[in-house]
Amino acid sequence: MSKKISKQQAKKEIQKLRKEINHHNYLYYVRNTPKISDQEYDNLFNQLKELENKFPEFKTSTSPTQKVGAAPQSEFKNIKHSMPMLSLSNAFNEKEVIDFDKKLKRILKKEKDIEYIAEPKFDGLAVELIYKNGIFTQGTTRGDGITGEDITENLKTIPSIPLKLRDKELKIPSLIEVRGEVYINKKDFEKLNKHREKKEQSTFANPRNAAAGSLRQLDPKITAKRPLNIFLYGIGNIKDKSFKTQSQILSVLPKWGLPVNKNVKICKNIHKTIDHYKKLNNMRENLPYEIDGMVIKVNNLKLQEKFGEISRSPRWAIAYKFQPLQAKTKIKKIIAQVGRTGALTPVAIMKPVKIGGVTISRSTLHNQNEIDKKDIRVNDTVIIQRAGDVIPEVVKPIKKNRTGKEKKYTLPDRCPICGAKVFKSEDQAVARCTNISCPAILKESIKHFCSKGAIDIEGMGDKIVEQLVEEKIIKDVADIYKIKRQDLLNLERFAEKSAQNLIDAIQKSKKTTLSRLIYALGIRHVGEHLARILSKNFPNLKSLQKTKEKDLLKIKEIGPEVAHSIINFFNEKQNEKLIDKLIKNGVTYRKKSKESNILSGKTFVFTGSLKNFTRNEAKEIVENLGGNASSSISSKTNFLVIGENPGSKYDKAKELETEIISEEDFRKLIK
Numbered sequence: 001m002s003k004k005i006s007k008q009q010a011k012k013e014i015q016k017l018r019k020e021i022n023h024h025n026y027l028y029y030v031r032n033t034p035k036i037s038d039q040e041y042d043n044l045f046n047q048l049k050e051l052e053n054k055f056p057e058f059k060t061s062t063s064p065t066q067k068v069g070a071a072p073q074s075e076f077k078n079i080k081h082s083m084p085m086l087s088l089s090n091a092f093n094e095k096e097v098i099d100f101d102k103k104l105k106r107i108l109k110k111e112k113d114i115e116y117i118a119e120p121k122f123d124g125l126a127v128e129l130i131y132k133n134g135i136f137t138q139g140t141t142r143g144d145g146i147t148g149e150d151i152t153e154n155l156k157t158i159p160s161i162p163l164k165l166r167d168k169e170l171k172i173p174s175l176i177e178v179r180g181e182v183y184i185n186k187k188d189f190e191k192l193n194k195h196r197e198k199k200e201q202s203t204f205a206n207p208r209n210a211a212a213g214s215l216r217q218l219d220p221k222i223t224a225k226r227p228l229n230i231f232l233y234g235i236g237n238i239k240d241k242s243f244k245t246q247s248q249i250l251s252v253l254p255k256w257g258l259p260v261n262k263n264v265k266i267c268k269n270i271h272k273t274i275d276h277y278k279k280l281n282n283m284r285e286n287l288p289y290e291i292d293g294m295v296i297k298v299n300n301l302k303l304q305e306k307f308g309e310i311s312r313s314p315r316w317a318i319a320y321k322f323q324p325l326q327a328k329t330k331i332k333k334i335i336a337q338v339g340r341t342g343a344l345t346p347v348a349i350m351k352p353v354k355i356g357g358v359t360i361s362r363s364t365l366h367n368q369n370e371i372d373k374k375d376i377r378v379n380d381t382v383i384i385q386r387a388g389d390v391i392p393e394v395v396k397p398i399k400k401n402r403t404g405k406e407k408k409y410t411l412p413d414r415c416p417i418c419g420a421k422v423f424k425s426e427d428q429a430v431a432r433c434t435n436i437s438c439p440a441i442l443k444e445s446i447k448h449f450c451s452k453g454a455i456d457i458e459g460m461g462d463k464i465v466e467q468l469v470e471e472k473i474i475k476d477v478a479d480i481y482k483i484k485r486q487d488l489l490n491l492e493r494f495a496e497k498s499a500q501n502l503i504d505a506i507q508k509s510k511k512t513t514l515s516r517l518i519y520a521l522g523i524r525h526v527g528e529h530l531a532r533i534l535s536k537n538f539p540n541l542k543s544l545q546k547t548k549e550k551d552l553l554k555i556k557e558i559g560p561e562v563a564h565s566i567i568n569f570f571n572e573k574q575n576e577k578l579i580d581k582l583i584k585n586g587v588t589y590r591k592k593s594k595e596s597n598i599l600s601g602k603t604f605v606f607t608g609s610l611k612n613f614t615r616n617e618a619k620e621i622v623e624n625l626g627g628n629a630s631s632s633i634s635s636k637t638n639f640l641v642i643g644e645n646p647g648s649k650y651d652k653a654k655e656l657e658t659e660i661i662s663e664e665d666f667r668k669l670i671k
């Protein structure tokens with residue numbers, strides 16, 4: 001558009017283009033019936049961008065061009081939802097679904113059929129969008145259901161979220177809070193991971209993690225580059241409009257330009273609902289996005305209100321979960337991986353196969369015992385499965401497919417990396433390389449030392465550690481503190497800035513805490529929790545080094561196996577030298593000051609992701625304040641702290657009537 005046009009003409013043209021683009025967005029994202037080609041669309045879009053640049057006085061925040069991402073933020077603000085965002089109870093089989101229906105009928109004191117609406121349960125991240133007078137003003141994550149995070153700028157970059165509601169068919173309410181799930185299509189997820197792999201960035205485990213990671217970026221420009229989508233499935237507050245049924249909500253939202261999913265079904269009674277579950281389950285593999293179950297909701301909103309809710313879940317809805325996804329593939333070979341402690345882990349390398357949008361090509365077989373028990377052989381056709389976040393596992397071989405070419409596998413007698421003899425326990429559960437200077441062990445122990453819960457050196461990724469060891473720049477963890485900028489610049493992929501950043505991170509990590517240092521040493525059986533216990537019981541590393549087995553056994557959490565392992569570790573001359581070298585190279589640690597005991601006798605469990613702490617930091621705080629942090633809920637748990645997207649512990653806590661508190665409550669407690 002090189003022609004000169006007047007301001008008045010430009011204004012008109014801009015308005016016309018916006019209207020046209022918004023209409024095509026609606027046809028594409030809501031109706032799934034695009035009328036123009038991508039190229040024609042890009043043409044319109046570029047024309048608008050050009051005009052807006054020429055006439056910046058006509059720029060508006062709701063223009064369809066405003067989807068590129070605003071300036072980065074330093075943190076997300078916490079926002080309280082005006083109405084809590086509830087979570088769903090789960091059902092895993094038909095009986096539990098029938099019981100759900102029976103319970104509702106009991107409340108109604110009537111045997112009459114209840115009408116349900118069945119919707120796919122999208123496996124993404126729940127969000128709320130607020131539109132005031134039709135303009136998108138705020139968007140938040142679900143958070144713990146009560147408070148979420150302000151991710152408005154990130155949500156604005158999602159192409160299918162309209163910045164302005166459509167008012168062609170139906171009057172726009174002055175206020176509407178809509179709720180839905182942000183997700184990534186399976187195909188886009190694969191593409192994103194491939195791209196990340198190429199750039200040597202870490203890949204996402206599944207589409208849900210990719211969606212969550214993309215939405216929680218402080219820089220909206222990064223979010224803008226991720227292929228995010230949304231399906232809306234409900235409302236919070238609304239003014240000037242009332243609905244009678246959930247199905248009515250789902251048919252009205254698209255009229256305002258809000259995308260909803262089409263695979264929903266009104267079912268006359270619970271039996272028809274269960275029939276639909278079977279159909280949806282069959283469709284699952286072929287849907288472009290991941291679903292992990294079907295949500296059953298009472299369709300009538302008055303009835304919903306009558307049923308109400310119990311501990312943050314509606315009584316009127318339930319998530320009927322699907323079985324984990326399974327697939328058939330072939331084991332090409334089995335390799336032995338050497339870990340930090342020298343343990344050899346058999347890993348099956350398989351013909352790549354897609355399960356629910358994720359390509360799987362390897363799976364741990366745990367140990368020789370497991371291989372023997374399941375009778376897994378090289379060349380076997382096997383069934384593998386993936387359930388949500390769970391790492392893929394080999395379920396069983398399909399024995400009837402055997403051709404005679406299958407070979408039994410036994411872990412080698414010699415380490416595949418250094419050739420040293422492998423020690424095997426009698427029960428075959430452990431096989432370990434006996435060479436303490438095995439390069440594989442060295443690499444893994446350095447990776448462990450640098451990891452987040454340990455010394456935490458930002459930017460010291462696995463590949464860098466491997467290079468540093470291979471180039472013999474470091475021979476033990478203490479050498480990390482002798483790395484020079486020039487050493488890094490000699491390696492592939494380092495430039496001035498990245499080298500300096502890593503040197504800075506290394507320097508920063510020199511100041512640590514006693515518990516982190518103990519954990520970082522990698523003493524067998526001493527995880528983060530035990531490291532914290534030890535740091536509470538010993539004033540410094542020297543006193544721990546000199547301790548006797550019988551004194552260790554006086555500590556409640558420490559049993560004979562752990563005590564033995566600690567004593568063995570410190571008896572090793574080489575380890576003693578290593579600790580001296582670390583201290584000589586400048587590592588210092590804080591000794592615990594006088595501790596408060598305000599959480600004494602209280603046991604905490606955490607679920608979901610926390611905003612202000614990592615899980616380990618939260619546990620560390622609890623233990624430093626005299627409390628206990630546990631990973632599983634039991635009758636002994638005093639508090640369950642819930643973060644974003646709480647897991648099954650939440651349901652268990654409700655069952656056991658454990659006190660459930662939000663992250664905010666937890667912060668108040670520890671203040």
Ligand code: IVH
Nearest residue numbers: 086087088119120121122125126233295314
């Ligand atoms: S309704 C009142 N509908 O499941 C019920 N949720 O555990 C609350 N989800 O946080 C939500 N698909 O992230 C509803 N069709 C759907 C859903 C759905 C996925 C997620 C959502 C929510 C979680 C509930």
